Amino acid sequence: EIVLTQSPATLSLSPGERATLSCRASQSVSSYLAWYQQKPGQAPRLLIYDASDRATGIPARFSGSGSGTDFTLTISSLEPEDFAVYYCQQGSNWPLTFGQGTRLETK
Amino acid sequence: EVQLLESGGGLVQPGGSLRLSCATSGFTFSSYAMNWVRQAPGKGLEWVAIISGTGANTEYADSVKGRFTITRDNSKNMLWMQMKSLRVEDTAVYYCAKARPTTSNFDYWGQGALVTVSS
Numbered sequence: 001e002i003v004l005t006q007s008p009a010t011l012s013l014s015p016g017e018r019a020t021l022s023c024r025a026s027q028s029v030s031s032y033l034a035w036y037q038q039k040p041g042q043a044p045r046l047l048i049y050d051a052s053d054r055a056t057g058i059p060a061r062f063s064g065s066g067s068g069t070d071f072t073l074t075i076s077s078l079e080p081e082d083f084a085v086y087y088c089q090q091g092s093n094w095p096l097t098f099g100q101g102t103r104l105e106t107k
Numbered sequence: 108e109v110q111l112l113e114s115g116g117g118l119v120q121p122g123g124s125l126r127l128s129c130a131t132s133g134f135t136f137s138s139y140a141m142n143w144v145r146q147a148p149g150k151g152l153e154w155v156a157i158i159s160g161t162g163a164n165t166e167y168a169d170s171v172k173g174r175f176t177i178t179r180d181n182s183k184n185m186l187w188m189q190m191k192s193l194r195v196e197d198t199a200v201y202y203c204a205k206a207r208p209t210t211s212n213f214d215y216w217g218q219g220a221l222v223t224v225s226s
Contacts, residue, residue, distance in 0.1 A: 001169075034212040036152075043202055043216035044144075044152065055214060087152055091211030095168045096142075096154040 002026055002090050004099035012107040019075040021102045023088035028068045032092040035064055035073045038101075039084045047086075048073060078104075109133040109215045111203050116220030123193050127220055129186040129203030134215075137161070137181035140206040142213060143188050145199035153199075156188065157206070171197075193224045 003026040013019055023033065031051040036044040046055040048064035051071060061076045075082055083106050088099040115127040127143070143155040156167045156177040165177055176189040186203050201220050204213035 032211070036213075038152075043218060044213070045216075046207075046212060046214045049207060049210065049212045049214075089152075089154075089212065094166050096157070096211050098152040098154065101151045 001095060002029060002093050002097050004088050004090055004097055006086075006088060006099035006102045008102060009100070010103045010105060012105050013078055014107045015078050015080055017078050019078055019082070019104060021073040021086055021104070023066075023071040023073070023099050025069045025071075025090060029090040029092035031067050032090055033064075033066065033071050034089045034091065036087045036089065037082075037084050038087065044087065075104075080106075109205065111205065111215060111217035113201065113203055113217045113220035116201065116222045118223045118225065119193055120226050121193060121195055121224055123224070124189070124191045125193065125222060126190070127188040127201055127203075127222070129217055131184045131186065131203075131205070134205070136179075136184040139208065140211075141177075141179060141186045142204045142206060143175075143177060144202045144204050144213065144216075145197075146202070146219075147196075147199045150199075155201070157211070158186070190222070193222075195224050198222060198224045
């Protein structure tokens with residue numbers, strides 16, 4: 001099973017700042033890496049797929065990068081609605097796995 | 108508009124059974140793989156199972172293999188998860204999730220159904 005490790009566990013920032021979230025895989029997942037955003041009481045929402053492609057309707061301030069084992073989700077300038085939990089997910093090998101999540105909170 | 112609506116959640120005793128349903132609309136159901144993903148209270152996301160568009164192929168997480176069965180009826184645009192031998196640790200919100208074409212990412216999610224396994 002591929003283990004995804006996200007860091008940091010919690011990130012405290014202010015609106016307008018830049019957020020950088022990391023996801024490291026225990027073995028290569030090529031570019032089969034997705035990012036999701038989840039707000040309390042809501043289902044997750046797909047942000048990024050194939051490591052760097054934005055999903056439909058996702059603002060340009062969200063970007064993804066990386067390949068192999070190291071991936072990054074960047075939010076260029078935080079908006080109030082961006083404070084949430086973010087998960088990475090690999091689609092390279094069975095079983096599909098998620099990272100444990102990064103909580104992005106308001107400083 | 109793509110819509111996924113789960114139902115069938117509830118309280119069940121350990122060792123019991125439950126069947127979750129997911130009614131779908133707004134897309135060509137038979138063209139897409141479908142998944143179940145769960146989230147224990149206060150915890151992260153765990154993928155549970157996937158079924159191909161035709162229904163011929165399935166995969167399961169080790170934690171549910173042999174106990175859960177994912178099925179679909181393309182004529183009714185419906186997805187199901189039959190859960191048997193339920194354990195306390197199966198307590199979670201269960202989401203049905205549509206897969207993006209030819210991938211194992213999830214582009215649309217239902218609102219979730221809560222399954223509580225407790226005596």
